[in-house]
Amino acid sequence: MKTVFQNAQLVCPIGGVSRGDLLVEGDAIVAVGNFDVPADAERVDLAGKTLAPALIDLGVFAVDQAACRAGGIARVGLMPDQSPVLDDPGIIRRAALSGKPALWVHPLAAATRALEGHDLGEMAINASAGARAVATGRGWIASAATMRKVLAYARDIGVVVVAHAEDGGLTDGTVATEGETATRHGLPAAPAIAEALAVARDLMLAEETQARIHFRQVTTAAAFDLIRTAKRRGVRVTCGITPAHLLLSDIAMSDFRTFARLSPPLRDESDRQAALAAVKDGTIDVIASGHDPRGPEAKRLPFVDAEPGMSGAETLLALSLGLVRDGLIPIERLFALLAANPAKILGLKTGTLEPGTPADLIVLDPGTPWQIEAERMVARAGNTPFDRLPVQGKVLSLFKGGTLVE
DSSP states (O other), X not given: OEEEEEEEEEEXXXXXXXXXXXXXXXXXXXXXXXXXXXXXXEEEEOTTOEEEEOEEEEEESSOOHHHHHHHTEEEEEEOSOSSSOSOSHHHHHHHHHSSTTTSEEEEEEESBGGGXXXXXXXXXXXXXXXXXXXXXXXXXXXXXXXXXXXXXXXHHHTOOEEEOOOOHHHHTTOOEESSHHHHHHTOOEEOTHHHHHHHHHHHXXXXXXXXXXXXXXXXXXXXXXXXXXXXXXXXXXXXXXXXXXXXXXXXXGGGGOGGGOOXXXXXXXXXXXXXXXXXXXXXXXXXXXOBOOOOHHHHSSOTTTSOOOBOOGGGHHHHHHHHHHTTSSOHHHHHIIIIIHHHHHHTOSOSSOOTTSBOOEEEEEEEEEEEOOGGGOOSSOOOOTTTTOEEEEEEEEEEETTEEOO
């Protein structure tokens, strides 16, 4: 089957923005730009709408097909914090098949058995079963010796380590970042330096072992400085962030709003500004949703007792497009952060509009206005700190391997 998308505004992280056509044959892109349209191709006139790579959401905590469809996400990197934990090849295989064909799930295997931070997981066996990376999960591996072994083993089998960047010795039992907001509300809080301490240690270990490390979420100026400097030295490090940490400061926790209880917690305004600067200068490689739907039984509790996390898959693109409208980055760079870079980190040959790559595509109208409404979200739960926020940018269609996802 052949399909040609005509009169499209093509957005490619590698090729930039152009006007033209795109031809899909089977499940792959075969031509882009100006070419002779095969007589037997089905024609789809996009009338100037944007055609871009489908998103790859690196580091979700739930397989949520409806939310991913609404958000233009064709692939997710699933964190190992599942029940049961993703530390067994049979469990890894089941997870990898759980969303197909509409959503491809790429499991991240537990770096240590049961994510307990002690004995190494069966990384090689789990990688052969379909794991695209190994991850420390929601927590930090306290033992430097164990983390060093994790990095060295992952280097030997050619996968990246996805790390949580918070020193547990400082953050255990806390729910916020030290500062005026936490003090006014009487919340147990940890200093923001807890993140930089974890990043500094793991960067040194990654440099010594020559392993690849990806910090799933980095949110403080001090940690960005460490990563920026390490990249200049040639350390094989990448890092990500969520729209929440780009757009919100800890003030959003005022009135004990549990939908703003996240992990890592929201930071102060100076760290938020540092995060925006890190997007602009290329220190940040990935923007991900951190999708972690939590129902009322987990959120309608006192702030200290509520579980951290937000539902972010269906709002990821719309919130991120604000960076383009604000002039911080061009739209092709945004799709590098949302698609091409996550693909590269996971070792996937996708995330662009290059011929020969899978036809994972979205049709997008970047200017369509809409309002985020928690109660109307299609995710498993609507726990978002962006309830009632007006946004722009709507996914009109999602194609996985050239097939429309209904």
